[in-house]
Amino acid sequence: xxxxxxxxxxxxxxxxxxxxxxxxxxxxxxxxxxxxxxxxxxxxxxxxxxxxxxxxxxxxxxxxxxxxxxxxxxxxxxxxxxxxxxxxxxxxxxxxxxxxxxxxxxxxxxxxxxxxxxxxxxxxxxxxxxxxxxxxxxxxxxxxxxxxxxxxxxxxxxxxxxxxxxxxxxxxxxxxxxxxxxxxxxxxxxxxxxxxxxxxxxxxxxxxxxxxxxxxxxxxxxxxxxxxxxxxxxxxxxxxxxxxxxxxxxxxxxxxxxxxxxxxxxxxxxxxxxxxxxxxxxxxxxxxxxxxxxxxxxxxxxxxxxxxxxxxxxxxxxxxxxxxxxxxxxxxxxxxxxxxxxxxxxxxxxxxxxxxxxxxxxxxxxxxxxxxxxxxxxxxxxxxxxxxxxxxxxxxxxxxxxxxxxxxxxxxx
Amino acid sequence: xxxxxxxxxxxxxxxxxxxxxxxxxxxxxxxxxxxxxxxxxxxxxxxxxxxxxxxxxxxxxxxxxxxxxxxxxxxxxxxxxxxxxxxxxxxxxxxxxxxxxxxxxxxxxxxxxxxxxxxxxxxxxxxxxxxxxxxxxxxxxxxxxxxxxxxxxxxxxxxxxxxxxxxxxxxxxxxxxxxxxxxxxxxxxxxxxxxxxxxxxxxxxxxxxxxxxxxxxxxxxxxxxxxxxxxxxxxxxxxxxxxxxxxxxxxxxxxxxxxxxxxxxxxxxxxxxxxxxxxxxxxxxxxxxxxxxxxxxxxxxxxxxxxxxxxxxxxxxxxxxxxxxxxxxxxxxxxxxxxxxxxxxxxxxxxxxxxxxxxxxxxxxxxxxxxxxxxxxxxxxxxxxxxxxxxxxxxxxxxxxxxxxxxxxxxxxxxxxxxxxxxxxxxxxxxxxxx
Numbered sequence: 001x002x003x004x005x006x007x008x009x010x011x012x013x014x015x016x017x018x019x020x021x022x023x024x025x026x027x028x029x030x031x032x033x034x035x036x037x038x039x040x041x042x043x044x045x046x047x048x049x050x051x052x053x054x055x056x057x058x059x060x061x062x063x064x065x066x067x068x069x070x071x072x073x074x075x076x077x078x079x080x081x082x083x084x085x086x087x088x089x090x091x092x093x094x095x096x097x098x099x100x101x102x103x104x105x106x107x108x109x110x111x112x113x114x115x116x117x118x119x120x121x122x123x124x125x126x127x128x129x130x131x132x133x134x135x136x137x138x139x140x141x142x143x144x145x146x147x148x149x150x151x152x153x154x155x156x157x158x159x160x161x162x163x164x165x166x167x168x169x170x171x172x173x174x175x176x177x178x179x180x181x182x183x184x185x186x187x188x189x190x191x192x193x194x195x196x197x198x199x200x201x202x203x204x205x206x207x208x209x210x211x212x213x214x215x216x217x218x219x220x221x222x223x224x225x226x227x228x229x230x231x232x233x234x235x236x237x238x239x240x241x242x243x244x245x246x247x248x249x250x251x252x253x254x255x256x257x258x259x260x261x262x263x264x265x266x267x268x269x270x271x272x273x274x275x276x277x278x279x280x281x282x283x284x285x286x287x288x289x290x291x292x293x294x295x296x297x298x299x300x301x302x303x304x305x306x307x308x309x310x311x312x313x314x315x316x317x318x319x320x321x322x323x324x325x326x327x328x329x330x331x332x333x334x335x336x337x338x339x340x341x342x343x344x345x346x347x348x349x350x351x352x353x354x355x356x357x358x359x360x361x362x363x364x365x366x367x368x369x370x371x372x373x374x375x376x377x378x379x380x381x382x383x384x385x386x387x388x389x390x391x392x393x394x395x396x397x398x399x400x401x402x403x404x405x406x407x408x409x410x411x412x413x
Numbered sequence: 414x415x416x417x418x419x420x421x422x423x424x425x426x427x428x429x430x431x432x433x434x435x436x437x438x439x440x441x442x443x444x445x446x447x448x449x450x451x452x453x454x455x456x457x458x459x460x461x462x463x464x465x466x467x468x469x470x471x472x473x474x475x476x477x478x479x480x481x482x483x484x485x486x487x488x489x490x491x492x493x494x495x496x497x498x499x500x501x502x503x504x505x506x507x508x509x510x511x512x513x514x515x516x517x518x519x520x521x522x523x524x525x526x527x528x529x530x531x532x533x534x535x536x537x538x539x540x541x542x543x544x545x546x547x548x549x550x551x552x553x554x555x556x557x558x559x560x561x562x563x564x565x566x567x568x569x570x571x572x573x574x575x576x577x578x579x580x581x582x583x584x585x586x587x588x589x590x591x592x593x594x595x596x597x598x599x600x601x602x603x604x605x606x607x608x609x610x611x612x613x614x615x616x617x618x619x620x621x622x623x624x625x626x627x628x629x630x631x632x633x634x635x636x637x638x639x640x641x642x643x644x645x646x647x648x649x650x651x652x653x654x655x656x657x658x659x660x661x662x663x664x665x666x667x668x669x670x671x672x673x674x675x676x677x678x679x680x681x682x683x684x685x686x687x688x689x690x691x692x693x694x695x696x697x698x699x700x701x702x703x704x705x706x707x708x709x710x711x712x713x714x715x716x717x718x719x720x721x722x723x724x725x726x727x728x729x730x731x732x733x734x735x736x737x738x739x740x741x742x743x744x745x746x747x748x749x750x751x752x753x754x755x756x757x758x759x760x761x762x763x764x765x766x767x768x769x770x771x772x773x774x775x776x777x778x779x780x781x782x783x784x785x786x787x788x789x790x791x792x793x794x795x796x797x798x799x800x801x802x803x804x805x806x807x808x809x810x811x812x813x814x815x816x817x818x819x820x821x822x823x824x825x826x827x828x829x830x831x832x833x834x835x836x837x838x839x840x841x842x843x844x845x846x847x848x
Contacts, residue, residue: 115744122658125650129672129718132711136682139689202452209449222453229460231830233772235801236467236823239808243816244466274459281456305438307445328677335679337775338801342808362681362775369688370778387685391678398677 006086010093014051017097021047024104046110049117050100054092058085140391143384150378151179156385158182162348162359164368164379179382181389183348187265187358191340192333194269194354195276200326202273203280208310210281211288223282230278238342241271246343249355258355261345266354268343272336276329283328287321288314324405331397335390337362361386467820467827474821477609477622478569480535480598482514484543484560486553497551507543511535511562519594530591536563538611538623561605566621566814568595572604575813586813612821616787617803621814624807626822628789632702632782632797633771639706639793640713640770645763647710648717649752652759655718656725657747676715683712684779692780699781700796708780709770716769720762724755757844764837768830774801800826 022044062085104110148156159180206226210219246267253260260266291314299309315322345357346367368383427435488495490513491505515531516522522531539562546560547553570576571587572595582589598604615625651672659665687708691697697704728751736746777783782798783806790797798806800822807819 111742115742118744119658122650122654125647126654126659126668128647129651129675129714130668132675132686132714133671135690136678136686139686140682143689202456205449205452206456209446209453213446213449222457225460226453226456229456231768231772231834232463233774233801233826233830235772235774235804235808236463236827239804239819239823240463240466242808243470244462274456274463277456277459305442307442308438310445331677332679335681337679337681338805341775341778342805362679365681365685366775366778369685370781370783384685384689387682391682394677394679395674398674402673 006089009090010051010055013093013097014048017047017051017101018044021045021101021104024101025110042110042114043104043108045114046104046108047097047100049113050096051093052096053117054096055089058089058092061085062089136391140384140388143381144388147378147381147385150381155179156181156382160350162364164364164382177378179378181361181386183350184359184361184364184386186350186352187344187348188334188360188362190265190352190354190358191269191272191344191360192330194266195273195333196326196330198270198273199276199280199329203277203329204284204322206277207281207284207288208314210285212306212310212314223285226278226281228278229275230282232275234275234336234338235342237271237275238338238340241267241339241343245271253355260355261357263343263345263357264355265344265358268340269354271343272333272339275336275339276333279332280325280329283325284318284322287318287325290321291317320404320407324401327397327401327404331394331401334397335362335394337366341366361390365390467823470817471820471822471824473573473575474612474817474824475609476573476606477611478564478572479561479605479607480564480568481559481561481603481605482511482518482535483557484510484514484562485517485557486510486547486555487513488555491547491554497554499548502548502551503544505544505547507540507547510543511539518598527590530588531594533565534568534591534594536565536622537620538618539563541623561607563611563622564604566812567591569622570813571595572606573817575817612818616789617785617798617806618787619785621810621812621818624815624818626800626803626825628786629798629800629803629822630825632705632786632790633799635702635790635793635797636705636709636777636799637767637771639703640709641763641767643707643710644713644717644766648714648763648766649721649759651714651718652721652725653747653752656722657743657751672715672718676719679775680712680773681775681779683708684776686711687776687780698794698796700784700786700798701794702782702790702797702799703793704780705777705782705797705799706793708776709773712773712776713766713770716766717759717763720765721755721759724758724762725751727758728754754846757840761837761841764833764840768833768837771799771833772801772826772830774805777802778805800829 018041022040025040025043062081065085066081156179159178160182161178161180162183163178210223214222242263246262246264249264249267250260250262295313295317296309299313304312340360340363344363345359346363347357348359348364349356351358365383365386368379368386487510490509491507492501494501512532515535516528519531522528542562543560564572567576567586568591571592576585576587578592587595595604611623612625614627615623616628618624651668655665655668659668687704691704691707692699697707732750732754733746736750737743741749777799782802784796784798785806786796786798788795804819804822804826807815807822
């Protein structure tokens with residue numbers, strides 16, 4: 001018996017169990033006049049729970065067995081895999097269902113069992129996020145450890161040369177595979193810096209205008225328009241950066257006599273900044289809104305103008321929150337992939353010149369992994385090492401940002 | 414802010430000096446205000462530039478150039494044995510029928526190089542069009558009919574004005590003699606422009622003029638479906654647990670911090686998780702919507718949980734107390750009363766989460782949904798691609814004609830997103846309850 005028919009027959013059995021269980025509870029004479037007996041469908045659910053749990057446990061065991069045993073195609077292992085487990089599961093389901101049906105009586109507290117089961121499912125669902133994090137860390141860590149067995153970590157973190165192409169032949173020149181990630185980090189920093197130079201002033205100023213100056217109508221129309229920027233998929237920004245902005249900067253460069261490559265860090269950074277504007281503006285909007293009105297009133301009462309109030313009172317009061325928002329934005333910019341994949345270069349340049357082409361951590365992860373099937377070469381493993389670095393950096397930024405914001409909150413509550 | 418005492422005269426009115434300072438302060442105030450407005454205007458101008466450049470490049474993707482030729486469906490070529498069996502008709506050489514038609518149309522073209530250019534006017538996909546026509550109506554064989562065939566991408570670009578006549582011939586994809594032919598066809602009214610239905614009904618192709626987005630749309634649909642059936646129930650259950658049942662302890666704290674951090678993890682990291690977990694450990698098929706959907710579900714989960722929690726929190730405690738007071742159990746109060754009341758908010762959050770998932774590209778690149786796939790996927794385990802990845806693939810293609818296809822696909826993707834977000838806003842407006 002294969003997997004899908006087994007599941008379908010299990011579901012059918014459970015449905016029958018539900019129907020029979022509720023029917024029995026409904027029709028049984030002994031239930032009449034019983035105050036503490038639950039509603040019939042609870043008895044149906046009670047039956048279903050006993051029909052689901054034993055097979056589910058066996059199913060998990062089966063899965064573990066299938067993946068752990070080396071050869072399930074033949075021999076005893078194959079027989080266990082193909083015959084023993086499916087029949088065991090079916091028997092367990094039937095047994096569970098019949099036992100549960102026999103237990104149905106007015107004295108059975110079906111609701112208690114059902115609610116306990118629901119409670120367990122709820123807990124399981126909410127721990128999934130924890131398991132996701134553990135999964136991310138584990139999967140990245142295992143591959144990264146393998147990577148550092150092949151490439152020393154000193155080279156990865158401190159060497160200046162990145163060319164992950166491994167030699168195909170012994171005598172090949174210049175493709176020994178160098179894994180110095182410094183150029184990737186500097187490239188990421190450069191593009192992030194450009195993005196922040198674009199996004200922070202624009203985002204912050206629009207946030208300030210929205211909260212302090214804008215009329216209700218203006219806010220209601222302009223805010224959703226700005227949020228469109230946040231809703232546009234990054235691949236669209238990438239296309240825009242590569243085909244419109246990059247070409248525009250190159251042409252302007254030629255016009256004023258500068259040598260701008262069309263995959264310049266500037267183009268990718270500016271477009272990334274554009275993407276981040278609404279992020280900063282809506283975050284700073286919330287933060288400025290949270291500054292108590294009494295501070296503003298006090299400032300106005302002393303005769304300050306609005307701009308003086310904003311600069312001398314509101315921004316200092318909101319500064320921790322704004323810093324937090326900027327840190328969150330930085331972590332987004334560092335982790336952003338599609339814009340840089342499409343608009344920044346693949347070659348690792350160690351440069352601070354925004355008019356040249358640089359590469360980033362995310363670009364290299366994509367370049368190393370896309371289309372590659374072998375998962376044991378240093379080249380593909382390097383992608384996991386990069387991703388772990390990326391994960392660690394963004395996690396730190398987020399934690400710091402949250403701490404800063406939390407500290408600020410305590411001040412005014 | 415300034416010491417005004419020194420700058421008033423005896424009667425207490427401000428002097429010139431004080432007025433000057435006041436004027437300066439008001440000027441600063443006006444400038445600051447203008448600065449804020451400028452920031453907003455710049456942001457909106459950037460958005461407008463983006464949209465205009467996409468639409469300007471992309472609207473022509475919905476138009477297709479066709480060339481009408483008198484096609485002689487020769488019995489000799491298509492069905493020499495007069496069997497009319499579908500196998501023969503499928504395998505017949507429709508290419509030579511088209512080539513013959515072009516030869517009769519332009520009898521003066523003789524040299525091999527010129528002939529190849531002449532045949533290049535018609536798309537390679539035109540063979541399929543003829544085959545379908547003949548299969549649908551075998552009676553065509555033996556007749557001569559005027560037939561509209563899709564033009565090649567270069568002709569299409571030329572007709573749409575993307576290839577200029579003024580460029581030097583070596584730098585031009587359409588050579589001088591081809592221009593002469595095209596002009597002649599145009600004079601005969603044999604060149605038409607039509608709405609490009611194939612863009613919406615075809616799969617991907619190496620030939621830009623026959624490439625369509627249906628395959629990617631279906632792939633996106635399957636992927637979103639998987640994402641929804643995984644992330645929605647789990648997200649709602651997590652939210653219910655955390656808001657209604659979770660005791661204040663370490664585990665709850667860990668879960669909460671975790672969800673907030675997961676929401677900020679770069680999407681590409683989820684792609685690597687997908688590679689390691691679903692491909693390397695679970696051995697699920699590569700490039701399948703199933704894997705893409707699972708990966709995106711993990712990514713969307715925090716968004717849904719956060720939205721659902723906010724929505725559940727907004728239901729006032731009096732509802733719970735009323736239910737409990739009438740003898741409901743805590744779970745009954747939650748599932749019968751709180752959950753239905755918070756459902757509009759939860760659904761709004763879910764739609765927004767799904768629209769993020771629809772636009773997501775990077776994690777899907779990781780799990781191999783970048784393959785070149787011509788067929789429309791028939792299930793969640795078939796190899797497929799999704800709309801954003803299709804956009805990425807086309808943006809990488811060198812042909813000029815793919816630029817408009819890419820922009821066209823972006824327009825389709827954006828309209829889906831607009832539709833989903835509008836639905837979310839509408840849902841919120843219609844069902845939102847203020848307590």
